[in-house]
Amino acid sequence: MIRNTRKFLDRIEKEGWLPPEDIKRLRKYFDFYSSLETGSRSPDNPERHHFVQMCLGKCKPVGPHEHAYSEYMRWRSVIKRGNTSPKRPTPKRPSLERPSPKRPSLELDGRTYERKSRKWLDTKKFIYPAVTIASRLDAKAKTHGMSPNCQAWDEYDLVQSHREYVESKGEKYKGVTRRSKKGHRKTHCYQCQKELDNAIDYECLNCKWMLCWCGACGCGYKAGWRS
Ligand SMILES: [Zn+2]
Numbered sequence: 001m002i003r004n005t006r007k008f009l010d011r012i013e014k015e016g017w018l019p020p021e022d023i024k025r026l027r028k029y030f031d032f033y034s035s036l037e038t039g040s041r042s043p044d045n046p047e048r049h050h051f052v053q054m055c056l057g058k059c060k061p062v063g064p065h066e067h068a069y070s071e072y073m074r075w076r077s078v079i080k081r082g083n084t085s086p087k088r089p090t091p092k093r094p095s096l097e098r099p100s101p102k103r104p105s106l107e108l109d110g111r112t113y114e115r116k117s118r119k120w121l122d123t124k125k126f127i128y129p130a131v132t133i134a135s136r137l138d139a140k141a142k143t144h145g146m147s148p149n150c151q152a153w154d155e156y157d158l159v160q161s162h163r164e165y166v167e168s169k170g171e172k173y174k175g176v177t178r179r180s181k182k183g184h185r186k187t188h189c190y191q192c193q194k195e196l197d198n199a200i201d202y203e204c205l206n207c208k209w210m211l212c213w214c215g216a217c218g219c220g221y222k223a224g225w226r227s
């Protein structure tokens, strides 16, 4: 195995780009795989023939050997493109589509409330009710099995307000992603001052900050913003 390849495999391992069993396989059989890919060894059985076809991109990888080598080839081409810090496949972004045609609504004491931005809005007076009423509405929503539906709408509203926030800061909106678990810390939102914690699962793809329910992230943040 040439020195560069060994170094490259070390890097793949260190960065955790491939599972350990793939690394192991690549270290053990690399020269063999490579000889099939480069053509210095001719495929002398159907499996090896398939391996060569896979290397040429003519078929999908089958079995552990082909999977390991195809992943190696993928990372090799990523590095070749000059991307020195290749990313893992981007996590699926939450849908921007409305979760259901109608916002969840509830009746309480003869009034109708609609879910909006994590709150219940009095649809007649267009005000958000007092905390006591809001918590009764939350409890009612739970017993009516509306919780998942409410959450979908809360997240939809979050994404909308975050887009507005980012654009208001003159930044290009890139979307949101599921928050990465590592590096999580408790902090507070510098727009609304509320504490940010595990309750929100998303972070801004632009600045990588945790999102606040008010839609704010770290975009446009400047030291000394308080003054
Ligand atoms: Zn906030």
Ligand SMILES: [Zn+2]
Pocket: 166, 204, 205, 206, 207, 208, 209, 217, 218, 219
């Ligand atoms: Zn941001």
